[in-house]
Amino acid sequence: MGIARKALAAMVVLMAALLGGAPAALAVTPTAVVVEDRAGVLDKKTLLPAVQSTDFYEPTKVAIYTYDGTAADNLNAEVLRFARAEHPEWISADGQKWTDGLFIFALDPVGRHVGTYMGEDRKVSPDQREDIQNASKELLRDAQWTDGTVAGIRRGAELINQPWYRSTAFLVTAWTAVAAAVCGAAAWLIVRWRTRVSSRKELARGDASYANVSMDLQVTELNASTIPESSRYGSTVLEKHRTFVNRYNTATEVSNQVHALSRRDLGRRHNLNLVRSYADAAAELDALDDVIADTNALLNRGSTWPAAWDRQLAPFGSDLDGLENLLSERRAEGTSATAAALRSFRDESRHDVERWSAELADGSITPETALDRLRDARTHLSELLKNHADTLIDAYARNDKEAGLMRQEMDSAQAGSKARYGRSYEPSILGTVYPSYYFFSVPSFNSGFNTGVSSVSSARGGATTGYGASGGSFSGSGSSSSF
Incomplete structure (x- = not known):
């Protein structure tokens, strides 16, 4: 750090010399x-x-x-x-x-x-x-x-x-040497420290999930052994379970690897990626063993089936609760016909959910039928959200190119990766049986639309120079851009 202090002192002397001869800046209100x-x-x-x-x-x-x-x-x-x-x-x-x-x-x-x-x-x-x-x-x-x-x-x-001494170019040039001497070393230390902190957080997340899975391993096997294979939902969950032990063994191997890393090793980016993959794998196993338990309880109408059914309803209920916030946002076209259709569906669905739960409780419908109805309702909501997406795109996009860009972002949000849209495995029976892109959720809708607006706004931001055919030879300084 002695070199950094000497560099800083030299820059101070240099700037003092430069600024000593600089004229004072005027402050003049418009004429x-x-x-x-x-x-x-x-x-x-x-x-x-x-x-x-x-x-x-x-x-x-x-x-x-x-x-x-x-x-x-x-x-x-x-x-x-x-x-x-x-x-x-x-x-x-x-x-x-x-x-x-x-x-x-x-x-x-x-x-x-x-x-x-x-x-x-x-x-x-x-x-x-x-x-x-x-x-x-x-x-x-x-x-x-x-x-x-x-x-x-x-x-x-x-x-x-x-004035030249207030310009960004001067300030950047003047402080480059100091930044190279001081900030370079500091930035390296900060990056390593932040990577180490992130690694430890991911390690703690992975260990918590891994401990849960390990503790419940025998219970998970018992639950899986009594899931009816004749059920469409049960058979698919059992297919996931057949890979459960192999995935658990793989997670165990990775756990051993990451726990062998030293404090210094945890500060390296590639090791952070390894720890994060361990945490993600353990978290997904932890969620899957809960789904296996819920599938067993619901399909066999075990003592805990009401709580298991509530967990299946939770993602749909969250989407219904989030609709009003979605429709109240700026540019949400909350008074449109597609918005009215979403509100009507929300109100109707809340009554439907109560009716399904009552019928499931008195035995009027089977758990399989209840899951079918829930799947159909979520599919219908997905279609209504897609319709409303068309309304928003038509209102915001100025041409076919912008509309295409926004639709691409909406489609990507529905099928998108966790890295870009924050989507992960949904710990429910439907989330296990159907792929992540099967249902269009309200958070995914918001992510896709906001990303689409951002992409279009960036595309619009390019500056226009020139004064058109009517400008003739006029060449005054100026430009315009879209917002």
Whole structure:
């Protein structure tokens, strides 16, 4: 660490020398603020004081223009058209650039575009233009038009004519040596420490599951021996059980491996993966022996069958309980016909579940029939969720390409891996008999839709430069992007 201290001291001396000759940065409020809110979405009582009090590095005129366009519009071309028609003073004398000292912030709330344009003495790099636009997008996506506009303008004030010693490039360059000397070693130590902590947590998780399986091993074998093979559900669970002992033996071997790892070994990434695989395998065995017990109790109507039946209902009940939150979220189209169908199904299903339980208790239906009804209800819910997914996609996507991207993410969420969507083995009879993608759950729906929205938003984020055919030879600094 002595080398790191010497490097830090040298950098301090160097920065002091560099900054000693740097001029003081000015703090200048806008020379004028022009608001052309043709879309009628801005609150001027909030907007004007906020913009007028924003400090720029150089005297700057701020112009704000909004209009209602379409997703297919070129906002750059529209801003230039408007300037030529309504504010020719925004354009340089030769008609080729934006006038010096000008910063234009443009917004299309309907077409969902945002744009930034500057005079030649106020222009920034393309990356900085994107930075300014991105500063406003989270608020704009939430329809907070005034706050989003203010956020974009304030970020512009931070970047336009920014002194060299406040620039990101300077700060990165100045601290690179220190980061290499100090942070490199610290980062390595932190990574090893975090990996070791994660390994220990996974080891504890695996040991807890493995202990449960080991303790119940004889009981599990006894439960399996009395499951009726004539049952469709029982026979499938028994197929899973036939591999149970082999999987347990494999987990035992891996357990011996991970417990032989030293403290230092636990800090290595590949060993964390080994410990995690042990924990996952033990957890799945722990869940499967519970399913074997529930299958035996329910199909044979043993003394614990009511609790076993409740555990089979739990995933379906969780989905029904989660529907209202799903339909109340932003962009959830909660007043649509498909949303109404989901609410109606939820209310009807709650009554159905009570009826099935009562009929199962009095012997009117067999456990197999009860499981069939539960399977059919969950299948119906999956179809209703798919229908509602189409409603959401139609509302959010602007074209077939975006719709296809969102459907791909929804499909992936239903069949997706645990690593990406957090899905794992469902510890129930239906979850054992049918593959994980057979039912579309509410959490999977949420994951798929949110991922789809994120993917489409990222695809929309690319900047548009140029002013279209109507722009002619105009080459003023500026660009726009979608939000």
